[in-house]
Amino acid sequence: MKKLEIKNLFKYYDKNCVVKDCSITVDDKKILTILGPSGSGKSTLISCIAGIELPQSGVITLNDSILFDNNLKINLSPEKRNIGFVFQNYALWPHLTIEKHLSFPLKAKKMGKNLIKEKCEIIISMLRLEDKIYKYPHQLSGGEQQRVALGRALIKEPDLLLLDEPLSNLDALLRERMQVEIRHIQKELGVTTILVTHDQEEAKKISDQVAVMNHGIIEQIGSFDSLVDNPQTPFIEEFIKR
Ligand SMILES: Nc1ncnc2c1ncn2[C@@H]1O[C@H](COP(=O)(O)OP(=O)(O)O)[C@@H](O)[C@H]1O
Numbered sequence: 001m002k003k004l005e006i007k008n009l010f011k012y013y014d015k016n017c018v019v020k021d022c023s024i025t026v027d028d029k030k031i032l033t034i035l036g037p038s039g040s041g042k043s044t045l046i047s048c049i050a051g052i053e054l055p056q057s058g059v060i061t062l063n064d065s066i067l068f069d070n071n072l073k074i075n076l077s078p079e080k081r082n083i084g085f086v087f088q089n090y091a092l093w094p095h096l097t098i099e100k101h102l103s104f105p106l107k108a109k110k111m112g113k114n115l116i117k118e119k120c121e122i123i124i125s126m127l128r129l130e131d132k133i134y135k136y137p138h139q140l141s142g143g144e145q146q147r148v149a150l151g152r153a154l155i156k157e158p159d160l161l162l163l164d165e166p167l168s169n170l171d172a173l174l175r176e177r178m179q180v181e182i183r184h185i186q187k188e189l190g191v192t193t194i195l196v197t198h199d200q201e202e203a204k205k206i207s208d209q210v211a212v213m214n215h216g217i218i219e220q221i222g223s224f225d226s227l228v229d230n231p232q233t234p235f236i237e238e239f240i241k242r
């Protein structure tokens with residue numbers, strides 16, 4: 001079954017076309033990386049998928065529901081998309097404890113107290129945050145804050161997880177550890193995921209498929225090895241190194 005499907009998506013800021021005729025499919029339980037240099041349109045593209053930015057044309061479907069279709073005049077609000085989003089700067093709430101961060105998305109869904117507690121415990125142990133439950137974000141290290149942001153996105157069991165350069169604020173050692181962890185959690189939960197990065201080592205380690213983006217265009221999609229072995233544009237030949 002195909003999970004996320006994007007067809008012929010265009011996004012302009014005024015006359016500046018930032019996402020050009022983008023078509024991507026991410027299969028159920030797979031992780032696709034969008035790899036490209038700064039300014040290539042990666043964040044804009046995944047913001048369109050999340051519903052934070054409004055594209056001008058194209059179609060986005062997730063499972064059997066249409067998230068966006070310009071011709072049909074459909075544009076679901078972000079809350080109705082059941083998508084988990086982790087931003088580069090985590091965007092944690094300074095005045096809320098870790099426990100509150102994790103329970104908030106479930107309270108918003110009007111879930112019962114006991115079930116919320118149960119789900120929080122599962123995520124907390126998966127992310128190894130047991131001793132941080134009642135701490136505030138400023139009492140946590142960068143890596144721990146990053147895990148909280150990931151937990152907040154995962155706890156509502158999203159149909160799709162979007163990660164926009166989630167590791168770029170971490171030092172090299174922690175980044176490598178978190179890459180392994182993200183891949184592990186993604187597989188364990190079987191959550192369909194898009195990861196945005198400008199770091200090809202990260203793309204190589206984490207992805208099932210890599211989509212290379214340049215100047216708003218997805219130039220090629222395939223396994224990392226296939227991009228190295230069979231680059232289809234001069235940009236990819238230059239940009240991707242083994
Ligand atoms: N809100 C905005 N208004 C106008 N231009 C924007 C806005 N957001 C991004 N852009 C422009 O769109 C292009 C792509 O940006 P972005 O999607 O952030 O790239 P990336 O995430 O690949 O670094 C850039 O040229 C950027 O300046």
Ligand SMILES: [Mg+2]
Nearest residue numbers: 042043044165
């Ligand atoms: Mg970006």
